[in-house]
Structures are given as structure tokens and as C-alpha cells.
Amino acid sequence: MTATTPVTAPATEPKRKQRFDEGTGRLAATLLSPTLLVLGVVVLFPIISALRESLFTSGQHLDANGFVVKGETFVGLQNYADIFRGETGTRFWNAFYNTTFFTVVCVVLETVLGVAMALIMHKAFKGRGIVRASILVPWAIPTVISALLWKWIFQADGVANALLGTQILWSTEGWQSKLSVVLADTWKTAPFIGLLVLAGLQTIPAEVYEAAKVDGANAWKTFTRITMPLVKPALLVAVLFRILDTLRIFDLPFVLVGPHKDSVETLSMLAYDEAFNTRFGPAAAYATVLFVYIALVAYLFVKILGADVIGEARAKKPGGGKGGGRWKRSNAVKASASAAVTVSAASGSGRNI
């Protein structure tokens, strides 16, 4: 069956369209409604109510006549204004800086390490099974547990200091606690990026490399001119998801170093702290600012680098993309390069790595 798929696929294309198109709009809407409904309740509703909430303060306070008022009071943009000034302003900008710092440093490190790992795994013919299994171990360990593990490793008289011959108090305020978070995060996710890049590497047909060899390209040229451009779509998506994930980082610094530590407090931790103290208004304002920040980063990333998150859907309709022309071309290259591979993977058993 696998072998016949590519041959018959173009021929059946128009026929399928006719059969599936009639009345599919309504059917699709019906079938999609449960998912969209659930997502509406657990995502859209909270986002909107956070926006509303951020315009109120709650809890007890005194009104103009000195009476205790309970419940919510509309304060307009007060919560947002408060974020940026005074003592809360210092705390906010510190958290904003930490969040950005972790994102930039962790993602850069993880990408470099991940690509390196993928190249090694791609080259090695022996021991792939062991590597694949061991790479999944850091990924499968819950972040909280790995945070505790790293806290233990970075203990004052722990193994990190013993191995390094140092006396660093890792989980106290300062650069060292930042570094411990970066190391722990990199350990957990660099292998994961490696895994995704490896899958991308394996969609590159051997003929492309042979052609490069015939043309006399050296190893470095092959890497920059062939490997990287062809792996780029997979890598960009992985990096985008890592960026979004690191921007909302919470568990790791919260458990590894602890709450209320200036060196590692992130925007998520700040919002959590406010909500934990039932200051829902400011908490919602912080959460909204973080949300806008993440949306902005995602938008810029997709716009500038052209990460193609729903790549396949777009590849099917060549005219329908909104990405730049340069991007579409390289996408087309990828599509044609991976066509041969997709066929063998189409049997449904998953790719063989």
C-alpha cells in the first residue's frame, strides 16, 4: 500500500474534493465544536476575564468616608499604571529582565547544543537506540522533580561544588542562582531540540548530499548550504516553542531557587505571587502584560524569521501562505525534498529514527 500511495494520490485528488466538499462546512463545524467549546471555556474565557479583572481591585479597603468596603472596585488602568512605577515598578522590571534573560540565554544554549547533538546522532550508526532512550529521560522527568534534583546537586556541600572544587552557594541571590536555573533548563530541553532537529535531518535525502559531494562542497559548506537550510523549518518551530515556553517559565526557578528571590523572579512568578495573596487585580494585570509580551515575541518571530507552525497545511495550498516569498521558496524545496520520505512514513507506523 505504501508504494502505491504517491502514484495514485494526484489522480484521486479532484475526485476526493468533490466527494468531501459537499456540505462539509457544516459537518466540520459540528465536529470541531466540542474542541473549540472547551478551548473557549479554558482559554478564551480566562483571557477575557483577566482583561476585565485587571481593571478592578478587590479586597477590603476604606472608602472616602472611612467605611470598610468589601468586594471589587473599578480602578480603570490603575493596576497597569502601578506596574511600571515605584517599588512595584522596580520589581516588575527586574522580573521582566529575568524572564527575557532566561529566554535568550536558555534558548540560544539549547539550540546550539541541540543542533550539535542532532548532528552527532545523525552521524552515528551504533547506539542510536540508547541515545534516543537516554535523551527522553530528562524530558520525561517532571520539571518540579528536576528542579529539586538540581537544587540537591547545587547544594552548598553538594556534588556540583565537590566536582568543581568550589564553595559556591548556588541557590542564594546572585548570578550563580541564575546560572543554576539556566543549567537545569538546558539539561532538560536541549536533548529535546536535538530530537526534533534529528527528525528534520532525516528527511533530507542522501542524494542531496551526494550531489553536494560531486560538486566538491566541503563539510562546512555542506552544513551551511544544505543541512541548515533544509533543517531550518523544523528548527524554527522548535525554537519558537522553546521561546514561548521559557517566557512563561515558572516551576524551575520557583522550586530550584524559591519565590521572592530577585535574581530569578520571573513574570509568571510575580503574577502567581499576587494571585496567591488574593490581589487578583494586579495579578491579572501582570498576567496580561506577560501575555501581550509573549504574543508580541511570537508575532515578531513568525514575521521576521517565518517560522511555519502549520507548515503542512500551507504546503498543500501553495498560493495560500502569507509568508514572504523567500520563505515560500525554501518551503517548497523542503516539501519536494521530503516528499520521498513522507511516502515511506505514510504507513502510519511513525518515522524511524
Place this chain on the structure above:
Amino acid sequence: MAADIPQVRAGENAALKRWLPLLGIVVIVLYCLAPFYWMVVSAFRRPSDQFSNAPLPLPFSIQNFKDVFASGNGFGRGLLNSLIVAGSVTILTLIIGMVAAYTLARLDFKGKNLVLAIIITTSMFPGISLVVPLLKLFVDIKWINTYQAMIVPSLSFALPLAVWNLTAFFRQMPQELEQAAMVDGCTPAQAFRKVIIPLAAPGVFTTAIITFIAAWNEFMIALSMTNKKSIQTANVIVSQFTGATGRDQPFGSQMAAGVVVTIPLVIAVLLFQRRIVAGLTAGGVK
């Protein structure tokens, strides 16, 4: 790495080419497993040897594990709670997500890409901006310290993950399958139920594992929505273990608890590594 070795003499080059990747493999495996190994070793030490940095846990002891399951910790209950929450999230997600994924993979309709984009986008929202308003809502409707208060918000990341994974799996299955079934007189719904679901079982299974691991690892929601030990998940309970003297951290029992929480996942990963890798990369590399 091996790619940027300059061209040296042919014989030396060939030897390098053979051994360098192998060396790289060893480094990667060590990098991934060494911290995990340290967790296991620390867990099996005697509490009195806790601060020993010897590479092997000698003398061997399971005292830490006994301490973890001591009644005061509520760790056993925490494991059960984790299982209930992660299990419910997985089952709910699969039931809801499978229909949507099949629709997205097979039906051609206007705005399909938009719907897929919306579903993926919802997984990108920061958890905290969902938790804050939901926490307030759950306080109002008295859902704090209930399972549903942890299950419902978890759908926000589990459902997009499952839909995305399943869509990729359904797309890999040849369309001829349903067409053949329909030629034989099945309605599209029957074709889905009788042909697709059994054939998609591996994909569904993989998605179930990945969703379960994601839900099992969840921390922020479980931390925010509960304050009673009897309802908290294992992750929250382990993070809040307190030592005998209050100030110091009981790292030995925390490592033992970590091993208990992690071992089922590690076994699942070892058993189903091929499928998990296929599932994880299905969405990312298309």
C-alpha cells in the same frame, strides 16, 4: 560536530569519522543520564550518608523510600491524585480531540488553516494568565481543592497538544482506507469508527502517553488550585516536603520521591521510545 573537521590525511580522517560520533554519543548519554543517576544514587543512600558524594550508594538503604511513604507526608495519596488528574485529562482530551483531529486531517473546508492555527495558538498562552482568573472563578464557585479545578485548566495545554499530534497521525494514513470502506457501503461516520479508529490505535496510544506525561508533569495549576494535602498531586507534595528540623530540606526523601514519580515515566519512555519520538516530531517536522 563531526561535520566541521577539516580534511586531514585520508587514513586518519576515516578513523576520526568512525570514532568521533561514538565519542559524541557517549558524551550525550552521560550528559542526559548523569543527573538522573545522581537522583537514584542519592535516593538509595542511608539518611545518615545523605551528604556523601560517593558515586555508589554504599551501604545500600531503602530508608528514604520508607520515609517518603510515611503517613505524615501524604505521598501515596498524592500519587493517586496525580493519577486521577492526569488520567482524566488524558481520557477527556482524547475523546474530544480525536474528532477534531480527524476533521482537520480529512475534511476540506473554508478556514481550516485558521482553525488549526487557533488551536495551536491556544497552547501558547502563558499558564499564569489562565490560572489567575480561573482561580478567582473557582474560589467563587467553591471548586478549590477539587479534582475538576485541576483537570479543567489542564485541558488548555493538553487539548491543543493532542489535536496537533492526532492530526499529524491521521494525515499519515492513506485516504484510500476510508474511500474503500465507503465504496463497501459505510457512511463516513462508520468508516471513521470501524476503519480509522482501529488503524489509528498506535497514534492514539502515542498521543495518550505524551498527553499523560504532560499532565503528570503539570505543577502551577495543581499548586494554585489546592491548599489541602489530601487533594494535592505528587508534584506539589514533593515540592513541599519539610525536613525534621523545618529549616533544612529532606533531600534524601525528596530524591526518593522523585525516583518514584519518575520511574513510571522512564519505563514508559524506554518501552515506547520509538512511538514517543515519532509523536513528538510529527507536529514539528512537517
